[in-house]
Amino acid sequence: MxxxxxxxxxxxxxxxxxxxxxxxxxxxxxxxxxxxxxxxxxxxxxxxxxxxxxxxxxxxxxxxxxxxxxxxxxxxxxxxxxxxxxxxxxxxxxxxxxxxxxxxxxxxxxxxxxxxxxxxxxxxxxxxxxxxxxxxxxxxxxxxxxxxxxxxxxxxxxxxxxxxxxxxxxxxxxVSKMKQITTLDGRLEGKESPVVRLGAGLTLGQVAVEVVKLGLVVPMGSCATVGLTGLTLVGGQGPLSRLYGMLSDYVSAIELIDERAQIVLATASNEYADYLWLARGGGSGTHHFPGIITAIELSGLPSSESSSSDTKSYIDFRIEYNPTVENAVQMLSDWQKLHMDPKYINDPLFNRITMEPWIFVDAAKKGYGWKKKVFLTVYFYGTAKHRSDFRSRYMPMLKIIFTGTTKAKITNWQYHTSIGFQRYLAGVKSNKKLASGKHGWNINDRWKGYSAVVSKAVSNKAFRILAEGILESQPMSKRYVELKPLGGEIKKMDKSETAFSHRDALWWSLTNHFFPDDINMTSTHADSIRTESRRHHQSFVDAMGGSFSGYYAGYIDRGSSNTLHPSRRELELYYGGNARRIKSIKTKRDPQNLFRVYIPEALSHSVKQGSVALSGAVQAEY
CATH class of the missing domain: 3.30.43.10 (Uridine Diphospho-n-acetylenolpyruvylglucosamine Reductase, domain 2)
Structure with missing residues (x-):
């Protein structure tokens, strides 16, 4: 050690x-x-x-x-x-x-x-x-x-x-040194695949490299350097979530060290079941899990649909638009309508498709100025029969919807093996690099981020505010927003079955505003980026009206305000109806608040000794 x-x-x-x-x-x-x-x-x-x-x-x-x-x-x-x-x-x-x-x-x-x-x-x-x-x-x-x-x-x-x-x-x-992977002999009742025990220090890239050898699929996020444990604690959404559900849905046991320094194995049937419930999507973000997880056991993982390691079971491509506000609004509107159309969302093949809209501003590679992008990333996963059906049934429809009026173009069509798809998402060329944990998009950058979870259709007015804020607001800086579709198998569990509560959400957004490399973080320039980014995000949330249903704990925003529902508790915005139980478990299992997630700015208003990390006003309401 x-x-x-x-x-x-x-x-x-x-x-x-x-x-x-x-x-x-x-x-x-x-x-x-x-x-x-x-x-x-x-x-x-x-x-x-x-x-x-x-x-x-x-x-x-x-x-x-x-x-x-x-x-x-x-x-x-x-x-x-x-x-x-x-x-x-x-x-x-x-x-x-x-x-x-x-x-x-x-x-x-x-x-x-x-x-x-x-x-x-x-x-x-x-x-x-x-x-x-x-x-x-x-x-x-x-x-x-x-x-x-x-x-x-x-x-x-x-x-x-x-x-x-x-x-x-x-x-x-x-816990990054704890990388053991063990296949346990036993199988849980009703589960065909073996129980896989994973060390808490594994990254998603490391899991991908090893678990593919077992012929299994782990439905996880798209960033390979994210930690397995951290993603589990916030739910674990990724490109296969609409097909297979959240990563945390497959967690059957956790090993942890509690506040008394005891080694505990929490399962659904023992005295530590509340730890397990909390770890499945409710153990991070606003507060720290009441212990340190050292191992996670996954059961019931789906079998790979690839006939061999060389089978290219993934398709990915982009639909690229001329980067204008009008085109961005049209893209978002068409995308949202598609994910609300019963003809598609009730089709099992549709759950194999993941479409993520992006609006992006980055510094130009040569000279001065800014490069703007508006595009839709499309992923598909399945057998040869599934891929054939996708090309014949869905590609004509996608071309009509997304390219018919905007003159958007389909680009970068590629096929990938299962592990090749993970390398592609990570931006690396070798499994060794994928499993290294020493790569990643935006690594060592500095940014301020926000999220919004949506339960009902958002108006074009709100989409316009979102697009204008990314493409046109000043001061100009590197920034982007991406929208991730939910639904499908994410809805298969009841909201109270695990701590993750956004089961019925339509989609959620992730917005990042970056600070220049040479900027002083206490400067007026840095403050202006913070101020404008928060103003932009709050305007977007306000324009949603009743469609806004909260935030995602994986994209935690310290200092967020909620003008729509000022009386709602912070935990409820992240965890909905599970908030009270989450707070109760944290208080019971970590009464002295030994385990914390905090930064200096949060100390005076978000961290109170002996309680979950809540603001004073929110704490009083409980």
């Missing part, structure tokens, strides 16, 4: 500390050992009545960070002392020895460890400790020592927090 401790370099320390005081920074390597669950429970049965985590320091000024440096020294020293108690000379449960190496906060190792996919708040993120455990036992050890040292925990998998959330103070537990 590797742990990075935060400290200022000597040149920076002189400005913050009294002469002669030093902060020690360490990397501890703790060799993994096999510890039985029984031994682990005995080891951590003590200390459960300890005081809760210390109140996180406010982050409203640099003075707060400077004054908290002494607190950092105290808590990291306490954490280190807890680890040393596991030294073989005192306790043979963990490792053979501890090794200490000095590392400072301006060195590459620490910067790489603390950074997330979205760098918008990287200048604020300096966790006390970043841990990379390799087993459930090591995670348990970190949780115990975090509690005893009076800190909070943020868990991390693929670093893909949409809002760039991570612990600024406290302990980050990164």
């Amino acid at each position: 590797i742990l990075y401790y935060y400290a200022k370099t000597k040149s920076r320390q002189s400005k913050l500390m009294t002469p002669g005081m030093e902060l020690r920074t360490e990397i501890l390597s703790v060799r993994r050992s096999n510890v039985s669950n029984a031994r682990n429970k005995e080891l951590f049965s003590r200390g459960n009545n300890d005081e809760g985590p210390l109140a996180a320091p406010t982050a409203s000024s640099s003075i707060g960070r400077a004054s908290s440096l002494f607190k950092r020294h105290n808590v990291t020293s306490s954490f280190s002392a807890c680890l040393k108690q596991q030294d073989p000379s005192q306790n043979h449960a963990y490792g053979e020895h501890l090794e200490y190496v000095t590392v400072f906060d301006d060195e590459d190792e620490y910067d790489a460890a603390r950074s997330t996919w979205n760098h918008a708040k990287l200048h604020l993120q300096f966790p006390n400790i970043i841990a990379f455990p390799a087993s459930a036992e090591e995670v348990s050890l970190v949780v115990k020592c975090t509690r005893l040292s009076g800190q909070y925990i943020c868990a991390r998998n693929g670093k893909h927090s949409f809002e760039s959330d991570t612990c600024t103070y406290g302990v980050v537990v990164d």
Whole structure:
């Protein structure tokens, strides 16, 4: 296990500390050992009545960070002392020895460890400790020592927090080293495929490379570097969701470390069933899951429809438009009507088609100016018979609907194998790169994003506001909006069966506004992008009227306001009728709010000790 401790370099320390005081920074390597669950429970049965985590320091000024440096020294020293108690000379449960190496906060190792996919708040993120455990036992050890040292925990998998959330103070537990894949012998009742146990640290690309060898399909998202666990916790929508349902629909058990540092296996039939229900689409975004997931078991996965690994079972192409506001509105309107037409949505073949509209503005590759794009991405999956039916039954209709009046063109027609399709979505050419976790669209960029979930048809007026905001609003910056169709097999489960509640939604949107590479994030220019992007998104939501039904937790927006329903609770906007149960489980299973997802700006109004991460007003309503 590797742990990075935060400290200022000597040149920076002189400005913050009294002469002669030093902060020690360490990397501890703790060799993994096999510890039985029984031994682990005995080891951590003590200390459960300890005081809760210390109140996180406010982050409203640099003075707060400077004054908290002494607190950092105290808590990291306490954490280190807890680890040393596991030294073989005192306790043979963990490792053979501890090794200490000095590392400072301006060195590459620490910067790489603390950074997330979205760098918008990287200048604020300096966790006390970043841990990379390799087993459930090591995670348990970190949780115990975090509690005893009076800190909070943020868990991390693929670093893909949409809002760039991570612990600024406290302990980050990164489970990315936990990548085991095991096929279990048993099959659940009524399920034909085997149970597959996946380590919590796997990315979607890594899952795709390995699970395809089992002849199975995992219905997951389209970004290969997203973490399996993070996607599961918000539901898990992707190109095959309308055909097979959400990723979280297939989760039959989870292994986790609870707030008492105990290793727990949660199933639908044991005393920990509430953990499992919450993990299936309701365990992230507005709040942190009340534990750290170390493994996920999937059951009932569909079998691949490819006759061999060389079978090209996927088709993808684009319908490209001249990038005008009028064409964008027409595209969105036609697309929405198609997904509400009973003639199509009741046809099983239609669920094999995924159409995603995009409106995109990017910097021109040469010279100055901006390149605008309006296009519809189309994916299809199926057997040779399905593909033949798609070409004969649906392609003529798509040409008439989407190219008849706008003179749009069909481009980039391609066929893919199952794994080739995943490489295409990831923008890589090899399975090795796909499974590396070291690639990704917009990686290390900085942006502000928003979402909107729609339950009924949206007017062309709202679509026009959306299109104008992307293509014409000032200040001009890189930005895009994409719409993702829902329905199909997503509706197969009742809203209360899992924590994911947007079962009846028509579609949802994802909007991203990017900051230039050279911009200062505290500058007036950065503020103008934030202000305009929020104004644009709120105008779009307001224009939806009663069609707007909430937000998607996978695209969390800290600071969102809801002028349509100002009395509705924040959790209800993300989780609908499941909000109260979600809040109840979080409070019951993590009464001290040990596990958190937060950033400095949110500390004063979104994170309250001993409760789920809600604003004060929302908290009072519960």
